[in-house]
Amino acid sequence: MGEWSFLGDFLEKVHKHSTVVGKVWLTVLFIFRMLVLGTAAESSWGDEQSDFMCDTQQPGCENVCYDKAFPISHVRFWVLQIIFVSTPSLVYMGHAMHTVRMEEKRKMKEAELEARENKNGGNAYYQQKCSVAEDTKLSGWDEAGGQIILRGSLLNTYVYSILIRTAMEVAFIVGQYVLYGIFLETLYICQRAPCPHPVNCYVSRPTEKNVFIVFMLAVAVLSLFLSLAELYHLGWKKAKERCSRSYKASPSTAPGRLESAPQAERAQMYTPPPDFNQCLSSPNGKFISPFSNKMASQQNTANFATERVHGQEDAAGEGPFIKSSYVESPEVASECAAPAFPENYFNEKRRFSKASRASSKARSDDLSV
Amino acid sequence: MSWAFLRDLLSGVNKYSTGIGRIWVAVVFIFHLLVYVAAAENIWKHEHDEFECNIKQPGCENVCFDHFFPVSHIRLWALQLIVVSTPSLLVVFHVAYRENREKHHNQKLYKNPGMIDGGLLCTYLISLILKTGLEIVFLVMFYKLYNGFKIPRLVKCDIKPCPNTVDCFISKPTEKMIFLCFLVATSCLCIVLNLGELSYLVFKYSIKYYLKRHVKKQQ
Numbered sequence: 082m083g084e085w086s087f088l089g090d091f092l093e094k095v096h097k098h099s100t101v102v103g104k105v106w107l108t109v110l111f112i113f114r115m116l117v118l119g120t121a122a123e124s125s126w127g128d129e130q131s132d133f134m135c136d137t138q139q140p141g142c143e144n145v146c147y148d149k150a151f152p153i154s155h156v157r158f159w160v161l162q163i164i165f166v167s168t169p170s171l172v173y174m175g176h177a178m179h180t181v182r183m184e185e186k187r188k189m190k191e192a193e194l195e196a197r198e199n200k201n202g203g204n205a206y207y208q209q210k211c212s213v214a215e216d217t218k219l220s221g222w223d224e225a226g227g228q229i230i231l232r233g234s235l236l237n238t239y240v241y242s243i244l245i246r247t248a249m250e251v252a253f254i255v256g257q258y259v260l261y262g263i264f265l266e267t268l269y270i271c272q273r274a275p276c277p278h279p280v281n282c283y284v285s286r287p288t289e290k291n292v293f294i295v296f297m298l299a300v301a302v303l304s305l306f307l308s309l310a311e312l313y314h315l316g317w318k319k320a321k322e323r324c325s326r327s328y329k330a331s332p333s334t335a336p337g338r339l340e341s342a343p344q345a346e347r348a349q350m351y352t353p354p355p356d357f358n359q360c361l362s363s364p365n366g367k368f369i370s371p372f373s374n375k376m377a378s379q380q381n382t383a384n385f386a387t388e389r390v391h392g393q394e395d396a397a398g399e400g401p402f403i404k405s406s407y408v409e410s411p412e413v414a415s416e417c418a419a420p421a422f423p424e425n426y427f428n429e430k431r432r433f434s435k436a437s438r439a440s441s442k443a444r445s446d447d448l449s450v
Numbered sequence: 451m452s453w454a455f456l457r458d459l460l461s462g463v464n465k466y467s468t469g470i471g472r473i474w475v476a477v478v479f480i481f482h483l484l485v486y487v488a489a490a491e492n493i494w495k496h497e498h499d500e501f502e503c504n505i506k507q508p509g510c511e512n513v514c515f516d517h518f519f520p521v522s523h524i525r526l527w528a529l530q531l532i533v534v535s536t537p538s539l540l541v542v543f544h545v546a547y548r549e550n551r552e553k554h555h556n557q558k559l560y561k562n563p564g565m566i567d568g569g570l571l572c573t574y575l576i577s578l579i580l581k582t583g584l585e586i587v588f589l590v591m592f593y594k595l596y597n598g599f600k601i602p603r604l605v606k607c608d609i610k611p612c613p614n615t616v617d618c619f620i621s622k623p624t625e626k627m628i629f630l631c632f633l634v635a636t637s638c639l640c641i642v643l644n645l646g647e648l649s650y651l652v653f654k655y656s657i658k659y660y661l662k663r664h665v666k667k668q669q
Binding site (some may be wrong): 123167 | 457469484493502504603624
C-alpha cells in the first residue's frame, strides 16, 4: 500500500484544487480503488499461477495455458487503469501550478514597478493602483482562500483532462470486458502446444476473484458516472453562458429566460460580457433597464458590471488571460443599480471588482468556476 | 524494498529544476517507479520456480534459466531506476557546495544559491546529458541481452547437463512483454523530456548571453 503514496502525494494537491465532484471522484479513487487493490485484491491474486492447476503431467503445459488464460493479470490491469485514469488530473495540476507561478512572478514584477514609480513620483500612481487591483482580481490565485480560480485556458485544460479521463475509463472497462468478460469461470479448457490434447485447467479462488472483479467494475462505472456528471456540470454552465451571451446580443428575444432562473442558480451563474456599446448607448448616461422584471434587471446590472471590468482589462491589454468569463457576480446588483457614466468607470471599477468576486454561495473548499 | 530514499532524493532535486525537469520527475515516479513497485515486481517474483523444462535431468533447468536470463529484466529495471536518478545528485551537491561557501566566507556570494546560473547551469546540463546517456545505455542493454524486446513462450536449450535439446517454457511471457514495452515507452519519453529540457536551456541561455554581449557592445 505504501507504493501508492508516490501517486497519492501528487493527487492530494489535485484534491485541494478540484470542484466538489472532482473531490468525490478522487476520494473514490483513493479509497475504493487504491486501498482495496493494495490490501485485499493483491493477496487474493497472490497465488494465481502457483495454484493454477491443469489436468496434465506434460511439462510446460500449465505455463502456456496460464499465459493463454491470463495475458495480463486482473491486478496488473487495474494498476495500469488507476495510473492512466489519474494522469490527466496530474497534467491539469501541472498547468495550474504553472499558471500560479506565472501570476506570482507577474505580481512581483508589478510590485517592483510600483515601488519604482512611487520613488520617481506619483504620476502613474493611480494607474498602477487600478492595474494592481485589476490584476489581483484577474490572477488565478485567490489569496484569501488559497485556491486556484478556474477560468480561461485553465478551465479548458480542466475540461480536457476530464474528457480524457472519461475516455480512459471507458477504454479500460471495455478492455476488461473484451479480455475476460465479466465473470471468471472455474474451468478453463486449454489447447496449446506442448499440451498434447485439450486440457482442463482450474483457476484458483474463482469466487473470491469474481467478487473483486464485480466490485472494481462497479467502482469504475461509478467513477465514469462522476466524470460525466462533472462534465455536464461544467458544460451546462458554459452552454448557459453562451445562451445568455447570444441573448444579450438580441435582447428582444425571450426576456423571460432570466426571470425563470432560480435565486440559487443566479448566485453561481456565469455572466458573459455583453457588447460594451450597450452600456454606453443611453444618451443621457443613465442606465435604463429594458426589462420590467427586477430579477432580470438585477442580473443585467451584474452582467454590465462584469462587462465593465472586462472592458478595462481589454483596454489594459490583459485580454488574453481571460478568454471566457466565468466570474461570479451576484452581489454586484445592489451596488451597480445606477452606474454608467463613462468618466466614473475608474472610480467605480475597484468597488465592482471587489464585489464581483464575492459570492454568498462560495464555499471555502471549492474551486470557483 | 523501500524506494522512499529515491523518492526523497528526487523530491529534493525538484526545487532546482525547470518545468520540464519537474515533468520528468513525475514521469519517473509514476510510470517508472510506481509501475515497478505495484505491478512489475510481482510478475517476475517467481520466475525461476515457474520456469519449466521438459526434462527430468537434475540441474538442466538451472543452467538453462541462467543461460537465457543472465540478469533478470526486473533487476535491470531496478538498476535503471537507480542509475538514471543519480545524476540529479550532482545538482544537489553543487547547491550544497555553494551554500557552504557562503557560510564559510560569511557573505552573500550568490544572488540565490539555488538559481540555475553560471556553474550550476553547467552542472545541470551535465546531469541532463548523463541522464539521457544512461537511459540510452540501458535501452541498448535490454535490447542486446534479450535479442529485442520480445519474450518468447518457448526456448530451446542444449547446455550440459541437458542430454539433448530441451524445450523450456517461460512463465507469463505475454504479461512480461506488456510491461517491458511499457518500460521502453517510458524510457523513450524520459529521453525526449531530457533532450527537450537540454535544448530549451541551451537556447534560453545562449539568447541571454548574446543579448548581454550586444547590449555591452552598444554601450
